[in-house]
Amino acid sequence: MSRLLVASLPARTPSSLLDLGAGEGALALEASSRWKCLDLVTVDVDHHASRVLAQQLQRRGFAGRHRHVQQDALEVDLCRRLSQEMKWRPSAAVCNPPFLVPAWRKGYCSIVEDAGFSGALPAITSTDAATLFLAQNLRLMEMGGTVAIIVPDSLVSASKYQRFRETLLAKYDLQQAIRLPRGAFAGTDALAHVFVVAKRKPANDLVRLSVLPALGAKVKSIYVDRDRAAKRLDYFFHASQQQQQHPPSLALADIVVDLRRGSFNSAEVRASPAFVLHTTDIHQAMRGTWFDFTGGDETYRDERFKSAVIAEAGDILLSRVGRNAADKVIGVLAGSIAISDCLYRLRVGPDHRVSVLRSLTSAAGESWLKAHAYGVAARQISKADLLMLPVEPL
Template identity: 35%
Template sequence: MTASSGGLRQYLTQSGQCSDPWGRYYTSAEISRSLIERIEARKPKLVLELGSGAGSLCMAAANRWRDAQLVTVDVDLEAPKRLDVGHIGRDTKHIHFVHDALDEALSDKIGLCLGTVDVAVCNPPYIRPRWRCDFGKILEDAGLSGALASLRDAGADLLFLAQNLRLLRPNGKLGLILPDGLVTAERFSGVRKALMRQHKLEQVIQLPRGVFKNTEAQTYLAVLSKMAGETEQVKVRQMKHGGCLSAAIEVPQDLGAKRLDYSFHARPSVQAREGTVQPITIGAAVTNVVRGTICSSAIAAFPEPVFHLGDFAESAGQQAARIVPKRFALGKRSATIASNHARLALPGDILLARVGRKLERHLALVVHGPCVISDCIFALRTTDEHRERLYRFFESEAGRLALATSAHGVAARFLSKTNLLEIEF
């Protein structure tokens, strides 16, 4: 409504719907070559790929470093057949092992001593393995056990990263394809900080969505040198669909610990957008942020109407306000009863979507009365001084860009309260 003006399989708990049973999205030849080209290693003797899958990364590595010994590991019994089809092994020194890449004793099982690999490349699966006690040892050996609030937050991406670090020699190179979480999520800020303090994180490249078949997951290329000195600045770039790269942005360590995605750091500053207008953060402009508690599956059974993602109206431009329809407004008695079982948005609150692929386009103003909001909605409570300016900001292209680049997530994007409050307008 608008108103004018005013092996490993047994340990898995889940995998992606469009991935294979091990949660893998296979790397294209173009992305594989792009990652290998960005690893500065002239003549490595030993190159390793854990979770080799269809062999795209190891084929690219074999083409570049023809004299290197190539070692691949994958739990999938079909992996050797895929590697043979890809001609890995013809004119290449290649050994493949069918084994769980997250075995804490992997080095003994495949005959490689810890700290001996010159170059490691990896596209980890997008899964959360069922926790095993030896995962803690892998994280500890890699210097990452203290970087997490809970060790059980570690998914396969972080565990594969840690396992590669264990096997790499000092100054060895690691090239990874990473999901959005390790690059942008708040809960992994400690991991990013630990990696930059212990290693030289050379570059992070944000890939276009859709580069992996059957998924819109946001992914990144990352290259680091093990124990090659502390990272003072990280080069972040963006790759276009045609393969060309943006100019690099130098991100200092403190900001890199916060986030490492190009889209976030390339966002124009408020000063550049507004000229002489003094910027403030959303956190300074709001008195409270209320997140709804009714999940989507419980909406139909709730006795009062619940404002949810599908109830946001389309934008009618800067001159019109999008208002929550009257049918969601509760009377005084109904609001009192509903407040015992749900969280309410109050008149004057600005509603934003907390989750969704296009969350930045969802905006509404509560006018007619209190309403129940779902757990996919944030209600921003602010003063008369800031309400109109804040609403107009969210309705603007600059505001939508700020919300879009502050959100993160592998496929389904979400906006955290912390990231929301840090936005300047």
């Protein structure tokens, strides 16, 4: 992963390279292998990590210059501290920030403002550290410099970051967004991407979206125009749309009667006196079939089920979250069943029930659902996206 990230930077030796949150230096070490005489500056709050990095550089015979700054990388005055360490602003940066939402500090506003992201970020209580690390890198970098940074899937896919993506694409030259395979980082299943951003106005209207299908595989790319790319900076999302030769004649939004998620969370499902259908109850063999739920009707008259979402004959149930969400799609043949909040209840008129269930479970429907699911850990599909599902007529 480090090699891919460092290789995505321009070939010329940077005048100096910055690694914010360098840790034990996986990225800095890779950069030092590519450019032997590098002027390298690493920053991390953790002192121990820097000692390991210094030893590694020495062992590998690094011929450049390395300085480590033990400091919070998100300090507003980091610029002043770095100018003591490096003569010029960095012309390249690598970064693998922590995937968390930090407690907001006043100084973050200046970092965000200086990078031109004011008003483009979601609520401060839900802004990922990655946006702050990206902003800080762009703020510190010389004009024309390039940063390669690992970001969580939320920045790429979540609607709360749409304004951020629009601003990023308008103010900077996003040279490439690379989707990494799940499990790319030891010990985590998080879905992450690499952004390669040059600090200059965009050179053209096309954005390169790439995917690394598996570790060691070849990167595949497509080009998407900037306006569409802002919707999602995700290879699969746009590749699946480009494969659709013709726009669908019918979308789910055209025929939906009701679409809502269930009302019971996992704890309530466990405590419920009557059976509540959860994603784990829907097995592979049930996929795409019409299922008979006759038998539960009496219990659901209980007071506790008054405001519950109950699925009835003709409804279609599908998983809203989870890695195998596209597998968990069934129809209700008869009876009624309360559902958990991990499931959607989809209601369409009798004429469309069969075609909708078939569209959701066809090979094309399955890849469509996978391409439109988003999320760093558990994948989920939003209502707005689901309503765009193309429905194949019978």
